Amino acid sequence: MTDNTDIREHDADDVVARVLATEQSRASVTLFGGATSSRAQALQSDADEGGFHDGEQFDREERAALRRVSGLSTELQDVTEVEYRQLRLENVVLIGVYSQGSLQDAENSMRELAALAETAGAVVLDGMLQRRPHPDASTYLGRGKAEELAGIVAALGADTVVADTELAPSQRRALEDVVKVKVIDRTAVILDIFSQHAKSREGKAQVELAQLEYLLPRLRGWGESMSRQAGGQVGGAGAGMGSRGPGETKIELDRRRIHSRMARLRKQIAGFKPAREAKRANRTRHSVPSVAIAGYTNAGKSSLLNRVTKAGVLVENALFATLDATVRRSVTADGRLYTLADTVGFVRNLPHQLVEAFRSTLEEVADSDVILHVVDGSHPDPASQLATVRDVIGEVGARGIPEIVVFNKADLISADDRLVLRGLEPGAIFASARTGEGIDEVLAAIARLLPDPSLEVELVVPYDRGDLISALHERGRVISTEYVEEGTRVTARIMPEYHAAFEPFEVTKTDSATA
Missing domain, CATH: 3.40.50.11060 (GTPase HflX, N-terminal domain)
Known part of the structure; x- marks a missing residue:
């Protein structure tokens, strides 16, 4: 030492x-x-047999190279x-x-x-x-x-x-x-x-902070260099000057250094927040609703994201394969834009340090418009998965947000088990990210629960204002389009807060009746 x-x-x-x-x-x-676990080998064999592929996952090869033999x-x-x-x-x-x-x-x-x-x-x-x-x-x-x-x-x-x-x-x-x-x-x-x-800078900082919080009370002394302070009269009477202890012991120095490192990590994690908020504010400004995929670890959240958006996010039959939130855009059948966010998985007795350290990542769940709660339907105890995830959702302040429960891995669920799961969650959807079963039903449920523009307007937009037509498609829902001499006649539904931008081009009821 x-x-x-x-x-x-x-x-x-x-x-x-x-x-x-x-x-x-x-x-x-x-x-x-x-x-390489037996479950991971089984997943790879499924892929080799021509099963569903989750896009080009460039991270899989890198992670496999780190595994020990x-x-x-x-x-x-x-x-x-x-x-x-x-x-x-x-x-x-x-x-x-x-x-x-x-x-x-x-x-x-x-x-x-x-x-x-x-x-x-x-x-x-x-x-x-x-x-x-x-x-x-x-x-x-x-x-x-x-x-x-x-x-x-x-x-x-x-x-x-x-x-x-x-x-x-x-x-x-x-x-x-x-x-x-x-x-x-x-x-x-x-x-x-x-x-x-952990792959991203923020993820690595969050994990290191959680590790330090866990290890700090568990530091142990090793040998004389970490012994307690010697004090004044070392070795008995007469030792005198020059024999006093060094002041702080080594373990006390280490504790102080760790506290300093933790303070810097907290400041660094807080520094990532403005960028996240700017991205979220941009989505809010453009009225893009968000859907957060939450669930137990290894329930198939990333596979579901890949099936819906072709995101190519790393998928592995292992616990906590995904730590960093991944956001992808998608479109409903009627043309409304929304985002899908894949979040870190939960587990029973999730360490408190991790809940605190990953609170910034879990904000994606708290700030979403709809929560897509994915449950592993083939798990021996799906009820405990539901309870665990809902506890964490409540802890991050996301109670009251509309929730869609999806029993994933439906291809592995027997008919009898489906009856049991249906009794557990009567309104749940059975889906399989691997075979595609129930995916259309999931997308329809998302479209049904997303905030729907409530104000119907009829506009005549000049042909040189194509940007407004594009904005209507992105921020509202276009019901009908007709091309007339004055411009594009559009009937659409928009959010009330955007009415002022389109009001100059609105057709009055009198004009509409005359036409």
Whole structure:
């Protein structure tokens, strides 16, 4: 470890990077790419068989290149900066605690945790559930189960234990002392996935801020350089002058540097807001309604966007494949323009740090005119997906916005399951982004719920004012068009706020009757 004098010579960003690297070796899945999951292989095989292609997704090749290959192992040669560890595919064991009567929910949550670990680049070897009224305050699992877990870890050769909840720092350390391997929690896995998938500057800044907020209370001292302050009389009486402590300890310096980095990140994220607001104001000024696609992670939101708009957004059968909001334009059957925004997916127990960090991205949902709520109809527990997404929608202030519930992946839903889902959401639409089933019904529902121009006008627009005719098509709904000697005679519906711009060309009722 470098001493305090060396730390002061480093830039704050270097210190933050070092602390992140040190702590993430203990507090997160230590891979920047994951094993190609069986679900991803299945998706690729579907594409090879001539299934629906989601446009030219240039990001897919880049992301695949980052994935690690099973059996490939590299080890750190210099062990002076961080604890000795191997950088390879991690073998993990999952653990969870459930109370009486909630076994089904616990099993579904564990399956989801297994998918999260697989997406982060780990190999899941085993899982353990314990029924307890409350998790143990010391080691999360009870003492006997913790010792049993240590035996399983040793027998399987696992090197990481993942808990299906957010662990307190003291619980993580105590459980590590028992099982003798690294212990992380669900939040650390989700943060690791986000750090892998963030592409834009804003997305990377949001993820780094969430990571720092998570890691700050979990900093640990390493050796004497992070020991507590020595104080005045070091080593007993008579030590005297020249033996006083260095002042701030290394861990205190790191905390201060991290606070400074977090402040800069918050300022940087706030700096992206004017550009977003300018784009949104431009759409508002031109009266372009917006539709936000929201839903659980891996429900097929990006696939649905690609099917409707041919956007070519990255689609992957993995959790949190999309982090950055993607906005595309589309047109209703009667010619009205609107935008479709693909947003980050939700998951149960979504870390609070991520909700706060991605609040700017989730503004697309809060500021939309219609929410297209996509649910994975083939999921074993779609009711929990609905509840989770609606909770987050309420948290970002989007309650009261018209909602269209779409059960996606209809090609994987049996007739009996459709009856169950219909009882869950009677007005829902069954659709499949892969086969195209129900897409027309979804588009019709969007057109029905979009704000409709309420003021009907009859205009005669001179032939040299083609810009007004174009504006009518973009901002209103043209009912009929007729070409007369004076110009283009148009009957259209417009928003009341645009009436002043067209009023000079409006035909009065008397003129209309005379004509």
